Amino acid sequence: MNSFRMRLTLILIAMIGLAVLAAGLFMGKTYRDNHLDALRDNMTREMKIILDQMEWRTGDPDSLYMYYTGKAQRLKTITDTRITFIRSDGVVLGDSDHDPKTMENHLTRGEVVEAKKSGVGWTTRHSETVNENLLYVAMLVNPNNPEHSDIIRMALSLQKVDESIQRVWAALIVGLLILFVAAALISFRVAQGLTRPLEQITRVSKRIKNLDYRARVEVTRHDEIGELGQAINAMADSLQEQMSRIHTNESQLASVLDNMINGVVSINSSGKILLLNRRAEEFLGFSAKELVGHHFASAKQQYELSQIIQEALERREHLRDEITFYFPEERLLDLNLVPIFDEDEDNKFEGVLLVLQDVTAIRRLERMRSEFVANVSHELKTPVTAVKGFAETLMGGAVNDPETARSFLQIIYDESDRLNRLIGDILELSKIESRRVPLQYSPVELSSFMEKTMELMSAEAMRKHIRLSTKADPGVYVEVDEDRLRQIMMNLLANGINYTSDGGSVSITVEPVLGPGQTLEDNYEHIRIHISDTGMGIPKKDLPRIFERFYRVDKARSRSSGGTGLGLSIVKHLVELHKGTITVDSQVGIGSTFTIELPVIQ
Known part of the structure; x- marks a missing residue:
């Protein structure tokens, strides 16, 4: 914009300079012409006075040379001009500055020719006789008989005129320089007044272009530039409102897509991936940055997936299928491919929307x-x-x-x-x-609770000569449903007794889960219960399924003991209802240990 201001300033200066120069040239020419006209008029008057006071003689030229030359020389001292007397046939009779006998015939001189026509003639030219520029004015002695009238001519040196014109030009040049400086300052201020709001408008436009929709033009004028600034402000207001609405819609759409439990992939008609939500990234094992803008085949995934996408693009109708994915983890996905048509463009086919639903758990x-x-x-x-x-x-x-x-x-x-x-x-x-079991939470002191639970199971343990023991520090409390916790403990103790040979042992250990540097006097958040037995143990291959319904490690023994195969499943669900966890560690022939971890406060 500074270059534009400079160009505008230079243009204004040039225009003003040209106008002043033209005016100066016109003034100079007018001054010169007026000055010459004034000199001609003055010389014409002087020649009339001379003719009125002078006796005009005729006769033999040789007798007239001395008379007219003397008159011319005497008149020059008076008028300070060159005086020439010319006979009607162009012969010079006398001249104040040169011997008339050696001078050429003047009948064809411009001023003489014009004087013959109109009575008075004038011209300016370089005189070879005196070697300078002269103003010649010729006048007929007898205007009534132009053809036979003699001529008097006065010649004035133009050196003084030229000196005067030069002085005028010098003053004019100084004036022009002063005017140029003033014009430059005025042009700069005018250009600045024009370009400064344009510069501001340009800056605001660039900020709007760079998505800064808060930029506004400070409007201080009421002309066309001010109206332009107001129009840009109105446009910025509209853009800011629209972009705010678009950003809100985009945020809502992005929030919905990112929090959907289903994966969503948008693919255009040429097979290029346009959109990929977070859940789809998890299913496919690729980030949106890796796939968006690329062809769907670039996702090196299941061959069946590429095939069904290609089929949907070709058939342009709803397709559905289930495919097992093995990367990044094994999942069974339900695929729905829905064609997308643009209703505003005569149902033009835009692509397909792929919806991925994880149906593994279902x-x-x-x-x-x-x-x-x-x-x-x-x-x-x-x-x-x-x-x-x-x-x-x-x-x-x-x-x-x-x-x-x-x-x-x-x-x-x-x-x-x-x-x-x-x-x-x-x-x-x-x-x-179905979580239709209401839990009645209350603080339970575990030492006395475990003792009572052991008493309930002591009769069954005595029949097999199994030793029961418990280890729990007094004062350890936990907030639980007491009846459900007793159901958990009795199920686990019954399993330990059933699967432990005669003479074995079953024990319960209760301990708080302490952090680094904590003691029993400190506040702890979890307690841990270990139920251990010296029974037959559980094979390693059966440990992952031990809490499944009806799953039995030793089916024959379970049936003979009257077990239903649902006890451990019930235990696991009750522990999870208490927001706890249960794990098992077992070695065949040595025994098993079930570990329950419960939060102290529900």
Whole structure:
């Protein structure tokens, strides 16, 4: 903008300079012409006075040379001009500055020719006789007879005129210089007044171009430039409002996309990926920076995925499929490809929207439900079959044998009891999994709680000569549902007793989880309970599934012990309801240790 201001200033100066120069030239020429006109008029008057006072003689030229030359010389001293007397045929009769006898015929001289025509003639030219520029004015002696009239001529040196013109030019040049300086200052101020608001408008426009929509033009004028500034401010207001709305919509859309549980991938009609949300990044194992702007085939993922995307782009209709992905982790994904059409452009095909839904957990739950139904059916069928078989035997005549009848009835009773426990555990697990079990939290002192729990299990342990022990520091409290915690402990103790050989031991250890440098007097946030036994142990391959429903390590022994296969699953769900964790560590032939960690405050 500074260069524009300079150019504008120079243009204004040049225009003013040219105008002043033209005016100066016009003034100089006018002054010279007026000065020459004044000299001509003055010389014409002087020649009239001379003719009026002078006797004009005619006759032989030789007798007239001396007369007219003397007159010319005498008149020159008076008028300070060169005087020449010319006969009607152009012969010079006398001259104040030169011998007339040696002078050329003057009939063709411009001033003489003009005087013959109009009575008075004038011209300016360089005189070879005196070697300087002269103003010649010629006048007829007898205007009534132009053809035969003699001529008087006066010649004035133009040196004085030129000196006067030079003085005028000198003054004019000084004036021009002063005017140029003044014009330069005025032009600069005018250019600055014009360009300064334009500079501000340009700066604001550049800021708006660089997405700074808060920039505004300070409008102080009410002319066209002021209207331009107001228009730019109005445009900036509109842009700021629109961009604010766009940013809000983009933020809302980005928030929705980033927090969706489904992956979303937008692909244009040429196969280039336009959008990729955070969930899709997790599913595909690629970041948005790696894929956005690239062809979908650049994602080295499942071949089936590229095939179905290509098919959707070609068929331009809704497609759905399920594909197992093995990278970055194994997942079963439900794929929905929806074609996108632009209704504003005659349903022009824009591409497809790929929606990825992780159905791994859903399918696993469906499989678990199927397995659960199958297991329940199997578990229910076993006691029902036993009851039915022995009842049929009794009805077939075995009831007449008291001892056999008693034995069969005992089996029927045991199987009915087992069936009752199984149904009870199934209902209990169903309520726990659906979180329809309200927990009544209260502080529980664990030392006395563990002692009471051991007493409840002591009779069963004594039958197998199993030693029960507990280790818990007094004063250790935890906020739990006491009945549910007792259910957890009794399930784990019952398992330990059932799977421990006669003469073994089952122990409970309670300890607070202390941080570095903490003591029992400090506030601790978690407690840890270890239930250990010296039983048969659990094989390593079975440990990951030990908390599954109906999963048994030793199926024969579980059935003989009357277990339902649901106890550990119930325990795990109850612990998780208390926001705790349960883990197991076991070695075959040595024993198992179940570790429960619970928060002190719920």
